[in-house]
Amino acid sequence: MRWDALFNDLESQLQAATALEQESEIRERTRAEQARLTLVQRLLGQVGRPLGVSTRGGRSLEGILTNVGSEWIAVAVEGRSVIVPLSSLHLLRGMGRGAGQPLSGVGARLGLGSALRVLSRDRAYVTLWTVSPPSRQAGIIDRVGADFVDVGTTGVDREGRQAQGRDVLTVPFASLDAVDAAAD
Structure with missing residues (x-):
């Protein structure tokens, strides 16, 4: 009888140690998997979910995340689409626990230029927000x-009216904070 109690106690300790070791291994594998997440x-x-976005240029946006490219995100905000380069992201609020999947195929090739070319092709009226110093065009x-x-x-004359001339501004991608475009 005494031996049975001893063996039962040893078996319980072994099961507890095994369970503890398995839990530790699961936690370590989870941390390793999360470390590879981009x-x-x-x-x-998070696509299709509400998201709060703060940018390096000080913009604060609240909207629905609609698209993710390799270098940018698009957020639907009050009837317009706002493209934010990943390099301009400062803080994100409202991210759920979903991990998504790797960006592959066409999506992996959709850089910031691809998103801007669509706006150019559509002749969309846009507002470009720049980072330093913060400005908009x-x-x-x-x-x-x-x-x-x-x-x-198109510029504005000294009296605040639309000027007749047209100016072309060149903005490096590195200076872009966000691009607002009216929704179709």
Whole structure:
């Protein structure tokens, strides 16, 4: 009888140690898996959900995450689409626990230039917000290069009226904080 109690006690200790070891291994594997997760993968798990976005240029947006590219996100905000380069993201609020999946195929090739080329093709009226110093320029995208965008703008004269001339501004992608475009 005494031996049975001893063996039962040893068996309980072994089961407890095994369970503890398994839990520790699961936690370690989870941490390792999370360490490989990229921001794009994390954002892919949030598409269609409300998201708060703060940018390096001081913009604060609240809307629905609609698209994720390899270098940008699109957020639907009050009837317009706002494209935010990943490099301009400062803080994200409201991210659920979903991890998404790896960006692959066409999505992996959709850089910031691809998103801006769609706006250029559609001749969409946009507002470009820049980072440092924070400023905004409105107009129509004329050209999108590998790392810059040309925007045709109409100026304002000294009395605050629309000027007759048209100016073309070149903005490097690195200076972009966000791009607002009216929704179709």
